Amino acid sequence: MSGPVRIGVLGCADIALRRMLPAFGASPDLELAAVASRDPARAGQAAERFGCRPVQGYAELLRADDVQAVYVPLPAALHAPWVEAALDAGKHVLAEKPLTTDPESTERLLDLAAKRGLALMENVMFVHHPRHEAVRRLVAEGRIGELRSFRAEFAIPPLAGDDIRYSAELGGGALADVGLYPLRAALHFLGHELDVVGARLVRRGGREVETAGAALLATPDGVTAHLTFGMEHAYASRYELWGSEGRITVDRAFTPPADLVPVIGLHRGDGTQEIRLEPADQVAATVAAFVDAVHEGSAPRADTLRQAALLDDVRRGSA
Template structure:
């Protein structure tokens, strides 16, 4: 690929307008070429704001020759058909998480991307923040001894009643929206041998989807992961790795602002060391990772597929 990657956006979702399109526009490796909406006025407004071509309808954008890649921020239940259409049109795809609502569809789309020779990447941004690689190094160096367990929590306050994340038909629910983060953290640190031991999903009054949940996972050698999540809670975003000789704690773990000074807490006995890192923009880092995947003609797939399987297993265990 020579020159900047020309990307189009399928839909004017809040995350697209607030986070991803500004990051696309700021990247030296990307050109924001077009934005599509079923509402021409919304496309026009977004196009004016970001200096790109407005397109009426998603299909028209996929047929645009000047668009080499697409970003899909649609509701989760709409990911599979539109990601498939984009891949069949020969476009590279960055899709919001979860990539699909079931592991079979996820695997099928990953296989299709490989067949087409294009990159398909799920937009799980926190894994691209350098703080988590620093945590991995601390564990590998034996700073907390032998790893015994992980605990990860992510919860957000109640949403507006008409928010799509409360819609079963659109693929909503706490597991896919917020539970994915602690589950991916467990996968990130404990590896793909994780299995679901038990789970419980709960539904708030008047809701058609689960609004909270917890799960227990374990590796083959007995390291456990306790996950708690919800979307009608006081905000919490953290994880802890507990070893034979100490603990590592990370607060504001999953959605830190770009100007936040990241802190890693290293606790050994009665001593606590605060390891401070340089601020990092995980949205920009994700965009850079996508460009790298496009240039390679493929994106890493193993964690995306294993994550989909584990999310499905959590739901089945809770049934």
């Protein structure tokens, strides 16, 4: 494939308009071709704003010969059918997280993408920020001794009452929306052998989905991961790695703005060191990773598949 990847967008979700479409437009390796909506007025407004053409209906966009890839920011319950339709149409896919609402569908779609030689990537952006690789290096260098435990929290303030994340029918709930972040961070640092020891999902205010939760996971050699999440809280976005000789702390861990100076706290018996890194745009880094996956005709599947299984185990463990 030569030249920029021409991408279309299925829907006018807030995250698409606020974060992803500006990043597509800023990428030298992508060309935003079209935005589709069931509402022609919404498609027209988004297309005019971002300099592309409007399309009425998602299926119509998938029929476009000049679109090589699609971004799917639809509600979680709609991901599986539209991701499958996009792959069947020969399009590479970047889909919002969670990729699907169950591990079986996730595996089936990853298999389909591999069979067709197409990229299928879940839009978990924080893993592309270089700060987390710097944390991994500190742990590997033994700067906190032997790792004993991991702790992570991600919570956001209450949403508008009609927000789709409060809808069970659309695949909402705190676990998939915000709990995915600390769980993926645990997977990122502790590896695929993590298992769920226990979990509790909490439903408040008469909601039809869980609004908060917590989970305890562990590796075979006894390193524990304590995860807390919610969407009716004071904001928190952080994690901590605790070792035999010190701790590493990271605040504003999961959704940092591009101009933030990332800080890693290294806490040892002889004091605390603040390690400051250069600002990095994790949205742009994610777009670049997707372009690479498109050119390669594949994308890493192991983390996405294990994450889907662990999310399911947390839900089952809370039942």
